[in-house]
Amino acid sequence: MKNKLIIFSLLFLFTLNITNVSASTNTFPRTESDLQVPSNILITEENKPFILNTPKVDAREKVYDFADLFTDVEEEELYNEILSYIKETSMDFAVVTISENPKSYFNGSDSTTVYADDFHDYNDFKPDAVVFLIDMENRKFYISTSGKAIIMYDDSRIDSTLDIAEFDMKNNAYAKASKKIVKSLKNYYKEGIPRSNRNCELEDGKYKCYKKVPIVPIALVSLILVITIWLCIASSYKKIKAKTNAADYVIKKKTNINRRIDLFLTSNTSRIRIETTTSSSGGSSTHSSSSGSSHGGGGRSF
Amino acid sequence: MLKIIRAIIISYYIIKGCGFMNVVDHKCPNCNATLEFNPKNQKWDCHYCKSSFELKDLKQNEVKYEKANSKPLKDLDVYTCKNCGAKIMTDENTTATFCVYCKSTAIIKDRLVDAYEPNKIIPFKTTKEDAIEAFKNVGIRKIFMPREFKDKKNIQEMKGIYIPFWLFDFECEGNISGSATRVSSWSDTKYHYTKTDHYKVERGGSITFENVPVDGSKHFDNAIMNSIEPFNYQDLCDFNYSYLSGFYAEKYNQTDIEVIKDGKKRTRESVLDILKSDLNRYHTTIIDKENVDILNVKVKYVLLPVWLLNIKYKNEIRPFAMNGQTGKMVGDIPIDKKKFIFSGIITIIIMIAITVGLFLIGGYKL
Known part of the structure; x- marks a missing residue:
């Protein structure tokens, strides 16, 4: 009995120990002299404070549970889900939970958005990546997209992905919500680039949409125009034309239209409601982060 | 045999007569529309006012046809x-x-x-x-x-x-x-x-x-x-x-x-x-x-x-x-058909090239 108690207490301590280890995500200190940012980031006086309050993490971990919202098993499952996402899409994915948000409002973006964007930019993730952030301080969850992910996930895909997760988020099932988000985004990837972003691309990391030259209509119009003109020219070569009327020989003085009957029968009026059209532009809405790169995405409160 | 010959001669004159009728139309005494002969009732029907007439009613309604007189030509x-x-x-x-x-x-x-x-x-x-x-x-x-x-x-x-x-x-x-x-x-x-x-x-x-x-x-x-x-x-x-x-x-x-x-x-x-x-x-x-x-x-x-x-x-x-x-x-x-078609094709190509060029200048992409 005593032995059993010891074994149980040892096991309990052991499990506690494991939980503690996995809950504390490894971070590396950043200093003024060594900011530890990827080489493509241009350090300026403006973005330095943003770099300093962004944790430096190991980009291979993928799940960064600073707010301690996931259990070990959940974390493992989520990690595997993310690995499958990365394998499928060859883009990067990170799930981040925070209990305190040191960021502030920047350039039109709220602190949740700023944190998620900075977390991607100032760590060694791939340029094409998704960061899913659960911000417990602001009680907000947010999907930040970078690089190709901006093109792949337009506003409507982000919106419906957030819809899928919203219920679980409100019921504190954070791991479940996160997994659903990874799965949903993976499925969207399989569907290919959305119609709204067909003519969009990344130019130096910036999201840009362009219009395609309407080559088929141009060709058709040119064809019709030239055929019409050429037929007119051809008909101008043909000067022999039979006359079908005798209009030249009417004697106006002896012409008299003396029977005119205009009998009103009926009248009807129809009406059509005037449609006021609202134009929706579609595509992905983007903003710039402190590092200067473009991000897309969206978030909600819970 | 004689009867057959007579029938042929009569039908010839009828056909000839009908040809003449086409030239000189009969007019409807009521509304002046052109009348057409209806073989069923052997009368002339007016499609305009829906009345029909017998030949005796029509005699005085024939088109007046005047031809200027001519002398025979000579010395040519x-x-x-x-x-x-x-x-x-x-x-x-x-x-x-x-x-x-x-x-x-x-x-x-x-x-x-x-x-x-x-x-x-x-x-x-x-x-x-x-x-x-x-x-x-x-x-x-x-x-x-x-x-x-x-x-x-x-x-x-x-x-x-x-x-x-x-x-x-x-x-x-x-x-x-x-x-x-x-x-x-x-x-x-x-x-x-x-x-x-x-x-x-x-x-x-x-x-x-x-x-x-x-x-x-x-x-x-x-x-x-x-x-x-x-x-x-x-x-x-x-x-x-x-x-x-x-x-x-x-x-x-x-x-x-x-x-x-x-x-x-x-x-x-x-x-x-x-x-x-x-x-x-x-x-x-x-x-x-x-x-x-x-x-x-x-x-x-x-x-x-x-x-x-x-x-x-x-x-x-x-x-x-x-x-x-x-x-x-x-x-x-x-x-010249060759010239005509060839120049048409060239014009189409030039038109497409110019229009596409203008679109490209305007920020569009191919």
Whole structure:
């Protein structure tokens, strides 16, 4: 009995120990002299404070549970889900939970958005990546997209992905919500680039949409125009034309239209409601982060 | 056997008679529309007012047909073409060496018999030089015309010919009826309204045409004669043999009765046009009944001046004709098909290239 108690207490301590280890995500200190940012980031006086309050993490971990919202098993499952996402899409994915948000409002973006964007930019993730952030301080969850992910996930895909997760988020099932988000985004990837972003691309990391030259209509119009003109020219070569009327020989003085009957029968009026059209532009809405790169995405409160 | 022969002779006269009926129409005594014979009830039916008549009722309603009197022609030579059968008249000082229509040289000179003097003539107002000059101008700015088309030696074959014409005066009575609509539309902040007023409409009246020309020559395409119209009839003067000297004249080979249908067709079309144009205050019109009756016809036999040049191009004779009075030149210019299609394709390609270029400059992408 005593032995059993010891074994149980040892096991309990052991499990506690494991939980503690996995809950504390490894971070590396950043200093003024060594900011530890990827080489493509241009350090300026403006973005330095943003770099300093962004944790430096190991980009291979993928799940960064600073707010301690996931259990070990959940974390493992989520990690595997993310690995499958990365394998499928060859883009990067990170799930981040925070209990305190040191960021502030920047350039039109709220602190949740700023944190998620900075977390991607100032760590060694791939340029094409998704960061899913659960911000417990602001009680907000947010999907930040970078690089190709901006093109792949337009506003409507982000919106419906957030819809899928919203219920679980409100019921504190954070791991479940996160997994659903990874799965949903993976499925969207399989569907290919959305119609709204067909003519969009990344130019130096910036999201840009362009219009395609309407080559088929141009060709058709040119064809019709030239055929019409050429037929007119051809008909101008043909000067022999039979006359079908005798209009030249009417004697106006002896012409008299003396029977005119205009009998009103009926009248009807129809009406059509005037449609006021609202134009929706579609595509992905983007903003710039402190590092200067473009991000897309969206978030909600819970 | 005798009965059969009699039946054939009778049916011949009936057919001949019917042919005559087509020319001289019967009119409905009620509404003046043209009547048609209905074999079922052996009566004449009016499609316009739905009444029918027997022959005795119609006798006094026949179209008045007046033909100007003609004296027999004399003192002229006639050249008959063995190839196409055209009969070309000349005075004794003018000779013909080839047929002006088919260019055949197999022509026989003879004395003219069985021909009538024209009532009127419009003498030539343009010279052969004018006609040659006008023909030279035909190809100006016609880039698709084959270069070899205008062969210099051909041009000298330009011949001045008086073409026999029948000039018809028609007094017509026309009626149309149908339905018409007028549409008006307006809007307020919520709705767009369209109001359609429906009317029953009818128009009728008398319209007179004078000197509608129809040529009396089988050898002349009617379309080419239509194309050199109009002639200015103020220059019509009494026929005189001396106008023929130096020119040819064709003997008519289609009588006024044979060609009147062409004149009637054009006249009928114009009557309907005039009546329909009186309905132009309506936005849409649907005519369900139309009727044109010709009440009186007068006909004159005249000679009108035409310069004619038949050009043989790729084994095909292309006629060019100039109105000898007004100088209007007509004829179908051949098109160099290779040049025509090739330039079209090049133009399409250039147009596409320019438009795509403009789009690219405007920030569009391929």
